[in-house]
Amino acid sequence: MAGRHDPVMHPPLSHPGWQTWPGAVFAMGILGLSLSGLGALIWQSPGVDITSLWHSSYLRGVIAFSFSQATLSVALSLFAAIPVARALDRHRNFAGRSLLLRLMELSLVLPTIVAISGLVAIYGRQGWLTPIISYLAPALDWNLYGLSGIVLAHVFFNAPLAARILLQSFENMPSQQRKLASQLGLGSLWLWRTIEWPAIRGILPGLAGLIFTLCFTSFAIVMTLGGGPSATTLEVAIYQALRFEFDFGRAALLALVQLLVCGSLWWVVVRHNTNAALMPNRVSQEHPSRRDSTGISHITDSLMLLFFSAFLVLPLAAIIWRGLPGLWDGQVSLLLPATLRSFAIALPAGALSVIVALLIVTASGSTRSRIISRLCDIAAHFPLIIPAIVMGTGLFLLLRPSLGTRYDGFALVALINALMALPFIVHLLRGPLQGLDGDTLKVADQLNIRGWYRWRWLHWPRLRKPLALSMAYGTALSLGDFGVIALFGTPAQPTLPVLLYQQLGSYQIASAAGTGLWIIALLLANFGMFNLLGRSPRLKESNHA
Amino acid sequence: MLDVQNLTFSYAPEQTPWTFSFQLEPGECIAIQGPSGSGKSTLMNLLAGFLTPRSGDLLWKGRSLLKTKPWERPITSVFQENNLFEHLNVLRNIGLGIHPGMKLSVAQQQAVENGLREVGLGGLGRRMPSELSGGQRQRVALLRALLRDQPLLLLDEPLTGLDAETRALLRSMLLQHKSRGTAIVLASHDEEDRQRLADTVWNL
Numbered sequence: 001m002a003g004r005h006d007p008v009m010h011p012p013l014s015h016p017g018w019q020t021w022p023g024a025v026f027a028m029g030i031l032g033l034s035l036s037g038l039g040a041l042i043w044q045s046p047g048v049d050i051t052s053l054w055h056s057s058y059l060r061g062v063i064a065f066s067f068s069q070a071t072l073s074v075a076l077s078l079f080a081a082i083p084v085a086r087a088l089d090r091h092r093n094f095a096g097r098s099l100l101l102r103l104m105e106l107s108l109v110l111p112t113i114v115a116i117s118g119l120v121a122i123y124g125r126q127g128w129l130t131p132i133i134s135y136l137a138p139a140l141d142w143n144l145y146g147l148s149g150i151v152l153a154h155v156f157f158n159a160p161l162a163a164r165i166l167l168q169s170f171e172n173m174p175s176q177q178r179k180l181a182s183q184l185g186l187g188s189l190w191l192w193r194t195i196e197w198p199a200i201r202g203i204l205p206g207l208a209g210l211i212f213t214l215c216f217t218s219f220a221i222v223m224t225l226g227g228g229p230s231a232t233t234l235e236v237a238i239y240q241a242l243r244f245e246f247d248f249g250r251a252a253l254l255a256l257v258q259l260l261v262c263g264s265l266w267w268v269v270v271r272h273n274t275n276a277a278l279m280p281n282r283v284s285q286e287h288p289s290r291r292d293s294t295g296i297s298h299i300t301d302s303l304m305l306l307f308f309s310a311f312l313v314l315p316l317a318a319i320i321w322r323g324l325p326g327l328w329d330g331q332v333s334l335l336l337p338a339t340l341r342s343f344a345i346a347l348p349a350g351a352l353s354v355i356v357a358l359l360i361v362t363a364s365g366s367t368r369s370r371i372i373s374r375l376c377d378i379a380a381h382f383p384l385i386i387p388a389i390v391m392g393t394g395l396f397l398l399l400r401p402s403l404g405t406r407y408d409g410f411a412l413v414a415l416i417n418a419l420m421a422l423p424f425i426v427h428l429l430r431g432p433l434q435g436l437d438g439d440t441l442k443v444a445d446q447l448n449i450r451g452w453y454r455w456r457w458l459h460w461p462r463l464r465k466p467l468a469l470s471m472a473y474g475t476a477l478s479l480g481d482f483g484v485i486a487l488f489g490t491p492a493q494p495t496l497p498v499l500l501y502q503q504l505g506s507y508q509i510a511s512a513a514g515t516g517l518w519i520i521a522l523l524l525a526n527f528g529m530f531n532l533l534g535r536s537p538r539l540k541e542s543n544h545a
Numbered sequence: 546m547l548d549v550q551n552l553t554f555s556y557a558p559e560q561t562p563w564t565f566s567f568q569l570e571p572g573e574c575i576a577i578q579g580p581s582g583s584g585k586s587t588l589m590n591l592l593a594g595f596l597t598p599r600s601g602d603l604l605w606k607g608r609s610l611l612k613t614k615p616w617e618r619p620i621t622s623v624f625q626e627n628n629l630f631e632h633l634n635v636l637r638n639i640g641l642g643i644h645p646g647m648k649l650s651v652a653q654q655q656a657v658e659n660g661l662r663e664v665g666l667g668g669l670g671r672r673m674p675s676e677l678s679g680g681q682r683q684r685v686a687l688l689r690a691l692l693r694d695q696p697l698l699l700l701d702e703p704l705t706g707l708d709a710e711t712r713a714l715l716r717s718m719l720l721q722h723k724s725r726g727t728a729i730v731l732a733s734h735d736e737e738d739r740q741r742l743a744d745t746v747w748n749l
Contacts, residue, residue, distance in 0.1 A: 008616065008617045009645075011645050011646060437627070439624065439626075439627035439628075440627065440630065442593075442595050442615075442622075442624075443622075443624075443627075443628060443630070444630075445594075445595070445614070445615040445616055446593060446615045446616060446618075446620070446621065446622055447616070447641055447642050447645055447693075448616035448645040449641055449645040450616065450645070452646075453641075453645040453646045456646070457630070457633065457637070457641060457645075457647070458630065461632045461633070462632065
């Protein structure tokens with residue numbers, strides 16, 4: 001065979017610069033875009049008065065409330081998530097377990113505005129469970145609107161996410177330790193002390209940091225369940241300053257506070273290397289039986305999982321129950337154009353997010369420069385801490401001279417949505433893209449499988465499914481967005497979440513439920529479609545050599 | 546042809562470094578033996594360019610290879626395990642060794658088919674690595690290495706754990722290539738492999 005006498009060929013795109021620079025340029029672009037958005041706000045408001053932060057009781061109240069609701073939400077989410085994750089780890093074969101796991105993953109992409117309509121149906125004034133709560137705990141004086149509702153909604157979204165990530169840590173425990181624990185017949189307390197606590201101890205600070213950030217920057221939940229100035233977060237106050245008071249200075253100031261708080265938190269988290277996984281991966285290992293999976297534990301675990309499932313399922317059931325009649329109630333003429341508008345924003349946003357994430361992860365994994373690697377990591381997480389509304393408004397101010405049509409507004413929304421999805425997509429793609437083991441890389445290097453050929457033959461087969469899933473997540477997050485669109489959308493031409501918000505605001509509860517159900521159906525269709533596209537080409541692989 | 550001149554390496558500064566020196570001519574086979582941790586795999590990785598030596602030189606036809614990337618070196622390795630891409634079938638695993646973009650001429654495709662028949666894997670080209678036994682996987686890896694037709698072959702325990710029949714078959718293929726001028730560096734614990742293949746045995 002040839003080879004011995006052939007000159008060494010250079011596969012397409014095999015120069016190391018192709019791995020690093022596109023991602024690095026995008027990372028710099030993201031940071032530049034975000035900071036210039038913020039800068040534009042400051043530039044437009046010459047009289048930014050930093051002392052107003054402690055002179056204004058309103059601003060002090062907003063900051064204090066943002067902290068208190070986020071802290072409470074973190075505590076309750078973890079309080080619920082840890083025992084649920086333990087129970088799910090202990091019991092691996094009950095009927096409906098995988099359905100419950102999928103439901104827990106859904107919480108990440110379920111549009112907040114849709115979930116809120118379900119929560120209102122269960123815990124609102126006319127809610128299914130409200131009489132029971134009032135009967136069991138009259139002292140609580142239950143009211144969904146205000147701190148209790150905001151925290152409840154945050155727990156609804158974050159407890160499943162936390163439980164799923166903690167479960168993953170339990171599942172990643174070395175199987176030898178599990179076998180040893182099983183053989184020694186360790187009880188629940190000792191299992192916790194010897195293998196479970198060490199397994200999650202490392203990720204808890206990062207996980208708490210993630211939930212705190214998500215709650216601290218919460219917008220749609222506080223906007224709908226906030227109930228007045230006493231229950232307002234920074235993000236909502238920024239929105240109000242921009243939308244109703246046109247006070248760019250105050251918006252910029254509040255955005256800086258948010259950036260400072262969340263940025264410091266992430267800095268601490270990253271510095272201590274306790275960055276929790278944003279998205280759970282699915283793993284399966286051997287799981288020998290445990291002594292604490294029978295008897296009383298079995299009963300308490302079953303009850304806990306039942307309550308937790310009900311907590312997640314009931315709002316969704318309410319949406320379906322109320323939504324089905326509302327779906328046909330003269331809604332089609334509203335839903336179809338809103339659907340088209342939503343997808344016209346969501347599909348480009350998802351695609352952009354996936355492309356940028358891919359480039360950033362590639363750059364971060366291939367560069368030898370610590371600076372570029374750190375730059376990529378910061379850029380990938382930056383959208384989590386800078387308010388989307390601030391970024392959007394800043395960019396709007398910067399681009400205003402050239403923004404003419406409403407399509408430009410939609411393009412801006414798609415861009416911001418893509419950035420907002422970036423941290424999650426980066427996490428989804430990082431494992432598969434950087435997961436080639438050392439031996440495989442050695443063989444690939446020696447066989448000259450580099451550049452485009454490495455992507456084609458080694459990465460693509462492993463990435464096909466995660467890419468499809470990323471596209472599904474990116475599209476879904478944009479499809480359910482009720483942040484930037486609230487600022488830039490026109491009421492006469494709403495996207496689906498804006499339509500739902502309008503219907504909730506005008507007490508068209510049945511129509512709102514119908515719209516909520518329609519959004520959920522679209523999300524499921526979206527995931528189904530991308531799941532089909534991402535199916536493993538195992539059969540094709542075997543037939544086309 | 547290959548001239549290893551006081552090539553030194555250590556994984557940590559405080560560790561006593563290994564030093565390697567030897568020469569290898571076309572068609573010659575040097576067998577390296579020694580207990581685990583004696584530096585056999587380290588030497589293989591240094592020659593292949595996966596590790597960078599602390600000092601010394603590695604010459605090929607009088608030209609230093611130290612700055613040459615693994616894919617530019619006239620070398621093919623067969624490791625003890627993990628030689629195959631698990632998500633690609635046998636034909637692709639071999640084909641990528643011949644052209645990294647799988648652009649194979651008809652003659653090359655024919656050579657792959659013939660090679661598979663020769664090593665007793667005729668008709669198994671579309672199997673995935675997970676559907677092969679250990680011996681079959683090693684035959685695929687060795688066939689790929691031989692079809693790459695590079696003048697220096699690095700074999701790190703390539704026949705360990707294989708049945709007697711497979712070992713005999715692979716040994717005879719290696720001897721054929723050796724007689725055609727391929728130089729071989731063989732790390733092996735097996736006395737018989739060393740006796741049949743090696744011209745020189747070097748204790749580490």
